[in-house]
Amino acid sequence: MKTLGTKIAEYRKLKKMTQEELASKLNVSSQAVSKWENDLSIPDLPILIELSDIFNVSLDELIRQKEDVEVARVVEPQLRKSVDQMMLKVVIDSGDGDKVRLNLPLSLIKTGMEIGMSMPEINGKAALKGIDLEKVMKLVDQGLVGKLIEIESADGDHVEIFVE
Template sequence: MKKTIGEKISDLRKQKKMTQDELAEKMGVSSQAVSKWETGLSIPDLPILIELSDFFHMSLDDLVKEKEEAVYLVPVEERKKIEEMFLRVNIHTVQGDKVKVNLPLAFVKMAAEMDLEIPQFNGSEILKALDFDMIISMIENGVLGRIVEVESSEGDIVEVTVE
C-alpha cells in the first residue's frame, strides 16, 4: 500500500514518540503546519523536507516518493545474475555518522561460501549478526529490495538493500 508524504511524516513522528508540537518546534514551523502535512492539506517546502529526511535518518527519495513495499519478489524470467547485483548497506548513527557500503553481490556470496568476514561490517554488531547464507538464498529465490531494516536500542539505523 502506498503512503503519502503526510502519512510517512505522521508514522515517523509517532515512532519517535513525538507530538506534532514537538516536531513543529524541531522544524521551526507551527504545529498547524505539521497537522496540515499529516492530513494531506499541504506539503513541507523543500528545505523542510531535507531537514525532515535528515531528522528521520532517511533519504529524501524515501520520504517524498510514494513507493510500494520495500521488499518484492522478482519473477524468474526477470531475475538478474548475482554478478550484476549489489548489496547496499546504509548506517545512520545517533552521533550523526552516515556510512554507505556498496558491495558486488558476487563478492558477498563468495565471502559467505568461504566463511570470510567482510571488513566493512566489522564495526557494527548488527551487521556482524547478519546471516549472509540466508540473504543469498533469498536473493537466488527472487527476493529484492530493502531486506533488513534495524533500529538499535541506541537509535542507530541499519538498512540492507539488494538491487
C-alpha cells in the same frame, strides 16, 4: 501507500520528537505540524527541504507516494545477472534514530564466506548476526532478486535486505 503526513509523523517519532519540538525547529506552529500529519495541508517546498534534512532522508523518499516495497521474484535463468554484477543492499533504521545503508557486491560476500565471514553487529545490535549468508547466496543462485528479508524488532529496529 503512505501519505506525506504519515511519513512526517513516522520520521518525527523515529527522531523521538514531539510535534511542538518539530514545529519549533521549523519556526511554524504545532497546529501546522498536526495538519501535515493528518493530511489536512502540506508544507511549502522550503519546509519540505528542511524536513528532509532534519529526518536525514531524500526529498524523494519523503514526498513520493509510491510503494517502496520491491517484491522478491525469480528471474529466468537466461535473464539472470552474474553474481559478480549483483549487490546485496542492507537498510537499517534503528529505534534510536540511527540509519545505516550498506551496498555490498555479492562477489565480496562470496569471498568473505569462503574465509568464514558472518554478518556484522551494527551499533551494538545483533539484528544482522542471525542472517545466514549461505542461504541468501543459495536463493540468489536460484535466481531470487528483490527484497529477501524484512525484520521489525520490538525495539523499533527495522532491517531490510535486497539483492539487485
